[in-house]
Amino acid sequence: MPLVTSIIQKIAPQIGAVVVVEPEYELVGHITFKNGKKVFFTRSKFNINGLGSSEIAKDKGYSKFFLKHFGYKVTEGETFFNDKICEKIGDSRNIDAGFEYAKSLGFPVFIKPINLSQGKLVAKIHNKTEYYQVAKKIFKICTGLIVERFYPGKDYRIVVIDDEVIAVYQRLPLSVIGDGKSTILELIQYKQRVFFENFGKRVIDLDDWRIKHKLQKQKLNSQSVIPNGKIIYLLDNANLSNGGEAIDFTETIHPDFKKLAFNIAKDMGLRLIGLDVITPDITRPMMDYVIIEVNSAPGLDHYASIGDTQAQKVEDLYLKVLKALEVDSTGED
Known part of the structure; x- marks a missing residue:
């Protein structure tokens, strides 16, 4: 079962809500709150953000225009x-x-x-x-x-809901670590099996032309054997959904970047965002940064897989989302 669906089913009874999940794919569901209000969700998409704001955030060109208009540094x-x-x-x-x-x-x-x-x-x-x-x-x-x-620098995602930081993590591109005997293909296949065990899906596209291209740039191919301990990056973009990895910085993010994320969420009319930013070090004062994009429905499956602490943070986030939806539905917010 997808992570978000399982979390919603787990936490909904805590606030007296009833969840019905479409049984075949388990990706969409319907929530009835104890006050009688009803909402749908699909994957990590909820009615927490307005439709117009979400559509703007989804379009990279439009969102960049408005972010620049509001005075933020964009790519x-x-x-x-x-x-x-x-x-x-x-x-x-x-x-x-x-x-x-x-x-x-x-x-x-x-x-x-x-x-x-x-x-x-x-x-x-x-x-x-x-x-x-x-x-x-x-x-x-x-x-x-x-x-x-x-832009050179480190790739981070900051997840906030209203005025609270939920998660901050550096995103690293898909990579493998050599053991001195396995081929790159064997290392990728092993990593694919681990992802499948954790997420129930094939995260890595073994036929992705970008992997072959990245290896060629390093004068390598799928049959190359990498020395023990050597890291080989297979993609340039650091999306966790493509097999990238995350390093948690939630407890050490500098207040400057917290304020940046809060302000962007407000200016873009969003309550829940995943802000992707490139900066040399997110734990230090904000001297230089550039915004990659704003995500109005950030997926957190891979972040939750880091450990129990991260999994609990994700669960806490969705509990806040449900409570916010219940309040919003009554018009009391």
Whole structure:
């Protein structure tokens, strides 16, 4: 059973709520509170955030515009569209314009779909050939893409609800650690089995072209044997849903970054957010940072898997969500 569903079923009785879960996939459910109010949920999406604000947050281009408007530092980048959209709206920002922009930023750059989640098709590109390969893949399933400047630093997520920090963690890209005898493919397959045991799903896409590309950049392939203890990164983006790992910084985040997350949530009209930010060190005063994106339905399955403390924090978050939904439903908030 998915983590969020199991948590909701566990904690709902604590506040006298009744949960009905669709039995086949167990991804969606219906909650009836003891005051008679009713709400639905699907995966990690609840009615805690307004529809308009959630839709803006989901669209990377729109959310970046408003974040910049509010005075926050955002990744420098532009949106480009496939030929069909360009023709429809009379816009010249096509795939070729995207390459010229990438060239003006200076390689490497990041390229990402405009409205997909969980790091799908996000890639770090280094030249013209790579740009067109990735852009064409994106345009097969998405109308737009974003070309962004590459920013060095550590990738963190800050999860807040209202004026409370729930979780803060550094996100590390998918990697394997050599043992001096196993091939990279064998190490990936082992990691895949561990993920499957923990989450009941295949987190790593063994056929992901980005893994092959990343290995080639390091003059490696799936049959390479890595020295004992050596870490090999397999992706450039640090999404946990792609097999990345997390290091907890909840207890050591600097107040500057707490304030940043609270202010962004308020300005974007969101009560629950996962704020993704790049900065040298989130435990020190905020001297330099850049916002990657704002997530209005942050998934916390992988964070909860770190340990019992983290799992309890996630459970506490969803209890707060249920209580907030019950109050909001009555119009008493």
